[in-house]
Amino acid sequence: MKQSYLFLADGFEEIEALTTVDVMRRAGMPVVTVSITSSAMVTGAHQVAVKADALIADVDLGHAEWLICPGGMPGASNLAACEPLNQALKAQAQAGGKVAAICASPAVVLGPLGLLEGREAVCYPGMEAGMKGARVEYSKPVAIDGNIITGNGPSAANPFALAIVAHSVGEDVARRVAEGMLLYEGHYEFYF
Incomplete structure (x- = not known):
């Protein structure tokens, strides 16, 4: 499976970013957190500091499984101002590749890009x-x-991440991961 990339900008929503990475990794999906700044240390909207796996300048985004934008403010605005990310998102979508965004990012990042x-x-x-x-x-x-x-x-972080998993590796894997997190079908609504 190809590498997926989740982008971190100062002011990102911690729940959305970290839940998505955690759920994807539980499913065995390779995902790299990418700082869009020149520093690997990125501070979330609620002052949680996270060290990204890589810097955007150091990754080849041309062959990604997923490009993922968490929300949060001003995180989504910072993502929208990152031209290398904008170019990668447009190229990924135009090639029929997979793109995911949550919270403010659909409106602040994906919408303006068309x-x-x-x-x-x-x-x-x-x-x-x-x-x-x-x-x-x-x-x-x-x-x-x-x-x-x-x-x-933020409250959609689990179903959002599980939808990404189901879309890539199947609903059975998504259900297994959900059950491991005590999210049981019949007591929890899935959106895949």
């Missing part, structure tokens, strides 16, 4: 104006439209 045009998507409530051309879904925390997955906020 990546949600004509797609069902979700974002943090109140940020819908940035969802350029998207069919915004309000009734669920996660939307899957082709190879793009979006989540609406």
Whole structure:
């Protein structure tokens, strides 16, 4: 399986970033955290400092399984200002590759790039104006439209990450990972 990349910018939402990485790794998916700054140390929106696995300048994003943008503010705005990330996201989507974003990032990062045009998507409530051309879904925390997955906020971190797992390695693996985290079908709603 190809490497996936989750991008960290100062002000990222810790729950969304770390839950996604944790769930993917539990599923055996190779995922690298990437700082978009010149430092591996990145500070989240709630002052949790995280050391990224790599710097964006040092990774080849051209052959990724997933490119993933957590939300948080000003983290999503910082991601949107990163031109190498913007170029990678556009190239990935244009090639039919997999892109995921949660919370503010669907509206602040993906929407302005035109990546949600004509797609069902979700974002943090109140940020819908940035969802350029998207069919915004309000009734669920996660939307899957082709190879793009979006989540609406911190409470959607688990179902968002499990949807990524199900999309890549199958629903059986996603259910096994969920059960290992005590998220049982019938007591927990899956969105894949």
